[in-house]
Amino acid sequence: MSVRLRLSRAGTKKSPFYHLVIADQRAPRDGRFIEQVGTYDPRKEPSLKVSDERVAHWIGKGAQPTEAVADILRRAKTKEGKASKL
Numbered sequence: 001m002s003v004r005l006r007l008s009r010a011g012t013k014k015s016p017f018y019h020l021v022i023a024d025q026r027a028p029r030d031g032r033f034i035e036q037v038g039t040y041d042p043r044k045e046p047s048l049k050v051s052d053e054r055v056a057h058w059i060g061k062g063a064q065p066t067e068a069v070a071d072i073l074r075r076a077k078t079k080e081g082k083a084s085k086l
Contacts, residue, residue: 003058003064004022005021005055005064006023007068008020008030009029016043018039019036020037020055021033021034037050037055047076048073055073
């Protein structure tokens with residue numbers, strides 16, 4: 001079983017909202033998942049709310065983030081780094 005950290009779409013038409021979930025790679029995008037670890041709302045600031053402990057736990061167990069999730073997490077960390085330096 002290959003486990004992925006990926007986005008599951010919610011929200012209405014033209015108003016996207018995503019859940020960050022841990023899911024089996026074979027499961028449908030908005031289907032069954034193992035655990036919800038955060039949310040991502042591209043229309044608001046701050047756009048990402050995530051449980052860092054749970055993400056680290058699952059990555060430590062071998063879960064692979066998708067390209068989109070890896071990019072979102074990377075951008076969120078750089079914003080935190082800039083905010084903490086001010």
